[in-house]
Amino acid sequence: MSTEQRQSQQEEEFDVLVVGAGFAGAYQLHKLRNAGFSVKVFEAGSGMGGTWYWNCYPGARVDSDFSIYQLSMEELWKDWTWKERFPGRQELVDYFAYVDKKLDLSRDISFDTRVTAAHFDTTVDRWIVSTENGRVVRPRFLILCTGFASKPLYPNVKGLETFQGVMHHTARWPQTGVDLAGKRIGVIGTGASGVQVIQESGPVASHLTVFQRTPNYAMPMVQHDLTEEAQTKMKAELIPAILRRRKQTFAGFQYSTIDRGVFDMTPEERLLSFEDLWRLGGLQFWLGGYTDIFVDERANDEAYRFWRKKVIERVNDPEMQRKLAPEVPPHPFGVKRPALEQNYYEVYNQPNVTLIDLAENPIVEVTPKGVKTQDGVEHELDILVLATGFDAVTGSISQIDIRGTDGSLIREKWGNRLSTYLGMTCAGYPNMFFSYGPQGPTAFCNGPTCVEMQGDWITNCISDMREKGKTCIQATQEAEDAFVARVDEIYSQGLWDRAKSWYNGSNVPGKRIQSLNFTGGLPLYQTMCREVVEGGYTGFILEGPKSDTQKEKL
Structure with a gap:
């Protein structure tokens, strides 16, 4: 090897590679750099x-x-001012630009660099990571901050590729946008992105056709503008308290679930309490409501009946009411993440909007002109929106060619059964961590709360290893099995498996159905993680350098 080649290899070796520059990646980069x-x-x-x-x-x-x-x-937060209670995409892009400038993050970020493979080299305790653009690096640690929703799920519909109009998945929408005004628009899917697109396109489309598999139990956002003056007052005391409070609640919000039964109240008290939660808007009625709606079918039915009453009050046509809020719930309330809406239900009162219930009238094929349903009708479209969700939680990681100590692919390991330790590591894949991913609090936790808590744990772990002169950490299979059993036990106590949902992978054809998230709440999860550290990293094997060369680099 030439001197130049050796120098090139040396330059490509560093302590940590983080994959992804969202909340998790930004936080992880900042914390690890500050730790040296x-x-x-x-x-x-x-x-x-x-x-x-x-x-x-x-x-x-x-x-x-x-x-x-x-x-x-x-x-x-002290120098940033928000515009709306629930920020839109552009405001969040602006926020990330602000964070980047404030923390000087971009100097250590390579954009347009997609990781395609990562193989662990046991001889030197390093990952060999390859990218789509041909770059190869050898970090000691690999941290996957790929998010839970970065692998779009496309519908398996005959003729999809034949459509001659404009067609995009919501997760791969053109950065330059698409003009919706005056167009015949079809939307397949009524998850969160579907609800949002429907709200935007309904008022401007010449005609909107919504293809609904399952009605969304959408709740009112109660959106409003924010003033700089009000936020300045909040920053004096309230914002710090709210941000500290996040880690104390079940789902990492500023409010927590109510540890009281729905039927511990009189009917009058229950109605007034439901009304109060509903009026607050956001996810309060769901994650700030009564815990027994997640485990008790009778209590859940009460929540559904209240939700349904609120919806049908806003929808004029009885047939639309039946499709959007059926008298018999297709699944329990809240076991799929509800969307927040602003004028979603009013859109269905418009004469230019058609709702196709796919349970009654499924899609037969996509044609060059539009979408054909079982009743023989071809719905002609100019734009087809695929709001069909993601291969969530595991798909973001398993789409990468990741191989552990025995050369096995992580997608194959997880294809048989998802198993992690603490929702941050995986047996057989040393020095690899992930945050806001499989079997973490992920889907049941506010994103920034989750990534900060897990990011701190990972940073502290790597720092402890450096202090102890260790170069390799790996979860044991026994610890992983015990953790998975605990995840499954907690999950089985709820009503979660009563819905076809990305919470358990049942939205992806052929995917094993099991809990993809830790459903026991953030306080319990933090306790479990803390106890592992207090026990000297219980469930992990930590090893020192294998050669004098590695010792010199510590």
Whole structure:
């Protein structure tokens, strides 16, 4: 090997590679750099923001209150002013630009760099990571901050590729946008992105056709503008308290579930309480409501009946009411993430809107002109929107060619059964961590809260290893099995498996159905993680350097 080649190889070795530059990647980079590690971030997109870079479809907006949907570092929130209670996509892109400038993150981020493979070299305790553009690096640690929703799920519909109009998945929407005005628009899917696109396109389309598999139990956003004066007052005391409070609640919000039964109240008290929660807007009725709606079918039915009454009051046509809010619920309330809406149900009162219930009238094929349903009708379209979700939680990681100590692919390991330790590591894949991913609090936790908590744990773990002179950490199979059993046990106590949902992978054909998330709440999860550290990293094997060369580099 020439001197130049050796120098090139040396330059490509560093402590940590972080994959992804959303909330998790940005936070991880900042924390690790401050801890004295050499860190690089590879990001597939052309800018920061993660999901907020890619999801630029019409109406894209967060469903967490502005006060908690931000990083908790004072140097960030004290000088940033939000415009709306629930920020839209552009405001979040602007926020990431602000964070980047404030923390000087981009100097260590390689954009337009998609990681395609990562193989662990046991001889030197390093990952060999390859990218689509041909770059190869050898970090000691690999941290996957790829998010839970970065692998779009496309519908398996005959003729999809034949459509001659404009067709995009919401997660791959053109950065330059698409003109919807005056167009015949079809939307397949009524998850969160579907609800948002429908709200935006309904008022401007010449005709909107919605293809609904399952009605969304959408709840009122109660959106409003924010003033700089009000936020200045909040920053004096309230914002710091809210950001500290996040880690104390079940789902990392500023409010928590109510540990009281729905039937512990009189009917009058229950109605008034439901009304109060509903009036607050956001996810309060769901994650700030009564815990027994997740485990008790009778209590859940009460919540559904209240939700249904609120919906049908806003929908004029009885047939639309039946499709959007059926008398018999297709699944329990809240076991799929409800969307937040502003005028979603009013859109269906418009004469230019058609709702196709796919349970009664499924799609037969996509044609060059539009979508043909079982009743023989061809719905001609100019634009077809695929709001069909994601291969969520595991898909973001398993789409990469990741091989552990025995050369096996992580997608094959997880294809048989998803198994992790603490929702951050995986047996057989040393020195690899992931945050906001499989079997973490992920889907049941506010994003920034989750990535900060897990990011701190990972940073502290790597720092402890450096202090102890260790170069390799790996979860044991026994610890992983025990953790998975605990995840499954907690999950089985709820009503979660009563719905076809990305919470358990049942939305993806052929995917094993099991809990993809930790459903026991953030306080319990933090306790479990803390106890592992207090036990000297119980469930992990830590090893020192294998050669004198590695010892010199410590």
